[in-house]
Amino acid sequence: MSVRKLAVIAMLGLSSVAILALVAAMGASRASAQIREYTPPKTADPGADWTKRIEEILPPGVESRAEATARIAAYKPDPGKYPVPRTSWDGKPDFSGVYWPDATVSPPPMPLEPLYRPEAREYREHGGAAAGLIDWRGIDTPNYHCWPPSPVVGSMGGTVQLVSAPGYLLLLNEGGSYFRIIPIADERGPQPSAARKPSYQGSSVGHWEGDTLVVEVTNFNGKPWLGPAQAPNRPPQTSSDALRIVERWSRPDAQVFEYRAVVEDPKMLTAPWTGAADRRGMVPYDTVQESLCFLDPELDARHREFAARQTKNKTGAGGR
Amino acid sequence: MSRRWTAIVVGALVVAAALFIGARMAMNDTGAPERAATGTGSFAARTPWGEPNLTGVWKGVPLGASAGRDTFNLAKLEALYTPAARTRMKELSAKDDPTMRCAPPAFPRAAMLGHPVQIIQRPGFAFVFTEAYPVFRIIPTSGRPHTSKQYLFPTYMGDSTARWEGDTLVVDVMSFNDEGWLASPDDKPTNGSTGVWLTSDAMHVTERWHRVDADTLEYQARVEDPKTLMTPWETPTVTFTRQAVERIEEVLCRPEDGPETYLARLGS
Numbered sequence: 001m002s003v004r005k006l007a008v009i010a011m012l013g014l015s016s017v018a019i020l021a022l023v024a025a026m027g028a029s030r031a032s033a034q035i036r037e038y039t040p041p042k043t044a045d046p047g048a049d050w051t052k053r054i055e056e057i058l059p060p061g062v063e064s065r066a067e068a069t070a071r072i073a074a075y076k077p078d079p080g081k082y083p084v085p086r087t088s089w090d091g092k093p094d095f096s097g098v099y100w101p102d103a104t105v106s107p108p109p110m111p112l113e114p115l116y117r118p119e120a121r122e123y124r125e126h127g128g129a130a131a132g133l134i135d136w137r138g139i140d141t142p143n144y145h146c147w148p149p150s151p152v153v154g155s156m157g158g159t160v161q162l163v164s165a166p167g168y169l170l171l172l173n174e175g176g177s178y179f180r181i182i183p184i185a186d187e188r189g190p191q192p193s194a195a196r197k198p199s200y201q202g203s204s205v206g207h208w209e210g211d212t213l214v215v216e217v218t219n220f221n222g223k224p225w226l227g228p229a230q231a232p233n234r235p236p237q238t239s240s241d242a243l244r245i246v247e248r249w250s251r252p253d254a255q256v257f258e259y260r261a262v263v264e265d266p267k268m269l270t271a272p273w274t275g276a277a278d279r280r281g282m283v284p285y286d287t288v289q290e291s292l293c294f295l296d297p298e299l300d301a302r303h304r305e306f307a308a309r310q311t312k313n314k315t316g317a318g319g320r
Numbered sequence: 321m322s323r324r325w326t327a328i329v330v331g332a333l334v335v336a337a338a339l340f341i342g343a344r345m346a347m348n349d350t351g352a353p354e355r356a357a358t359g360t361g362s363f364a365a366r367t368p369w370g371e372p373n374l375t376g377v378w379k380g381v382p383l384g385a386s387a388g389r390d391t392f393n394l395a396k397l398e399a400l401y402t403p404a405a406r407t408r409m410k411e412l413s414a415k416d417d418p419t420m421r422c423a424p425p426a427f428p429r430a431a432m433l434g435h436p437v438q439i440i441q442r443p444g445f446a447f448v449f450t451e452a453y454p455v456f457r458i459i460p461t462s463g464r465p466h467t468s469k470q471y472l473f474p475t476y477m478g479d480s481t482a483r484w485e486g487d488t489l490v491v492d493v494m495s496f497n498d499e500g501w502l503a504s505p506d507d508k509p510t511n512g513s514t515g516v517w518l519t520s521d522a523m524h525v526t527e528r529w530h531r532v533d534a535d536t537l538e539y540q541a542r543v544e545d546p547k548t549l550m551t552p553w554e555t556p557t558v559t560f561t562r563q564a565v566e567r568i569e570e571v572l573c574r575p576e577d578g579p580e581t582y583l584a585r586l587g588s
Binding site for chain 2: 146199287
C-alpha cells in the first residue's frame with residue numbers, strides 16, 4: 001500500500017474523528033457514555049526494526065533464496081562469538097526469532113523410498129484416496145489442498161517464526177498461517193497429553209535433553225505425505241495414522257537453529273528413517289505476517305470434473 | 321415461529337455435527353480422544369516477568385442475535401450503519417460472508433463463536449490462536465507503535481499492538497482489509513435484518529482482555545469504522561472460561577474436513 005493511500009486513509013480517519021466529535025457535542029444522547037477517547041494509532045517510523053540482527057550470516061541485500069541457502073549451509077556456528085540466547089524464566093535456549101530459508105546441513109543417511117513396504121504399494125497407487133485426494137498424478141497434492149507442509153520438515157514452510165514461552169515452543173508459519181503449539185514437559189508438573197483429535201501436524205510433546213528440545217509427535221491423521229510430490233509414474237510417499245516423529249531442535253548460536261527428524265511409520269515403512277539435518281538463519285523481522293492459503297472452489301470443481309473424466313476413460317479402456 | 325424454526329435448525333445441526341464427529345472418530349479408529357485432565361500452562365496470576373498471566377485455553381459461549389434475543393449488542397450495531405453501507409448490504413447475502421470460503425473472522429466476531437482460543441505470552445508479546453479457524457495473532461504488549469508503513473498491509477486479522485492498563489491488556493488493532501464481517505449471516509436482531517455485517521479498511525478495534533480469576537477471562541471490544549458506522553460500536557463483555565488442556569485442536573477449514581466447515585457453507 002502506498003504512503004499516499006495511507007495518508008488519505010489517515011486523513012479520512014482524522015476527519016471522521018472530527019465529525020464524530022461534532023456529532024457527540026451536538027447530541028450527547030447519540031454517543032454512548034462508555035465510549036472512550038480515541039487517539040489515532042501511530043505507526044512506527046519507516047525502517048523501524050525491533051530485531052537485534054547479527055548481520056554476518058545474512059547481510060542486508062541478500063535476497064535471493066539460492067544465495068541465502070548457500071550462506072546458511074556454509075556457516076560455522078560460533079557460540080563464543082554469538083552466545084546462545086537464553087530465556088529469563090528457565091535458562092533454556094531461546095528459539096524466538098524469524099527464520100528463512102532452510103539449508104540442508106547434512107542429507108538423510110539413506111533415501112526414504114526403499115523403506116516403503118511393498119504391501120503399501122496399492123494404498124500408495126491409489127494416491128492416498130483414503131486421505132481425501134483424488135488425482136495424485138495431476139495437481140492434487142497436499143500443497144494444492146492447503147494442507148500444512150510435511151511433518152518430516154516439522155510442518156515448516158518457507159519463512160517461520162519460533163517463539164519460546166514458559167512451557168511452550170510455538171511455530172508460526174508465514175505461508176498459510178499454520179501453527180504448531182508444542183507443550184514442553186516440566187519435570188515438576190503434570191505431563192502434557194498428546195490426546196486430542198488426530199491432525200495433519202500431529203500432537204507434539206517436547207522435553208529437554210540438555211540444551212536440545214526433543215519433541216515427540218504422534219496422533220497424525222494419516223493424510224500428510226512424507227516426501228514432496230513425485231514424478232508422475234511414482235506413487236506419493238504417503239503416511240498412516242501410525243506415524244511417529246521424533247524431532248531434535250537445537251540452537252547452535254544466536255544466528256541459527258537446527259532441526260532433524262526421525263520418522264517411524266510401521267504401517268508404511270520397514271524401518272525408521274532419518275531426515276535431513278536442516279539449518280535456518282535469522283532474518284531481520286520480529287514477526288511473520290498474515291498470509292493465508294485458500295483453495296479456489298471454482299478451480300477445485302474443475303479439477304474434480306477432470307479427475308472424474310480420467311476415471312471414466314480408464315474404465316472405458318478396460319482399466320489399468 | 322421463526323424462533324421455533326431456528327431452534328429446530330440449530331438442533332438438527334447439533335445432531336448432524338455429533339453424528340459426523342462420531343463417525344469420524346470411528347473411522348479414525350483411535351477411540352474417542354479424551355481431553356487431558358490437567359494442563360501444564362501456568363495458572364499463576366502473574367508471569368515470571370510480572371505481567372498479568374493470560375496464558376491458557378479459554379472457551380466462550382456462542383453469542384449472536386435472532387429476533388427478540390440479542391446477546392452481542394447487534395441491534396445497536398445494525399442501527400449504526402450509514403445509509404451508504406445499508407444500500408450495499410441489501411445487495412449482499414449469506415453466501416457473501418467471507419467465512420464461507422474459509423477466510424478467518426477477526427476479533428471481535430471471533431469472540432462470539434463459542435470456540436476455544438489459546439493465549440500464550442512471552443516478554444513483550446502475546447499470541448492468540450483460534451480453534452474455529454486456523455489463524456494466529458501476534459500482539460506486541462510493550463506499547464510500541466504499530467508495524468511501520470513500510471511493511472504494513474491490509475489483512476483479515478489486522479495489525480495489533482497493546483499496552484497494559486493496570487491488569488487489563490488493551491489491544492489496538494488496525495490495517496484490516498475490507499472483507500471481514502462483524503457478525504454471522506444467521507445474526508438477525510430485527511425483522512428487517514439483512515444478516516450482512518460489512519466492515520471497511522478504516523476499521524479500528526480497541527480490545528480489552530482482562531483475567532478476572534484463574535478460570536475467567538473477560539473480553540470487550542469497541543469498533544470504530546468511520547466509512548460504515550456513524551458512531552463507534554461497543555460489544556458486551558464476553559466471558560471466557562479456562563479449559564484444562566495444553567492446547568487447542570488443529571481444525572483446518574478445508575473441503576475434506578467435513579461439510580460443517582466448508583461444503584455446507586458453499587451450499588453444495
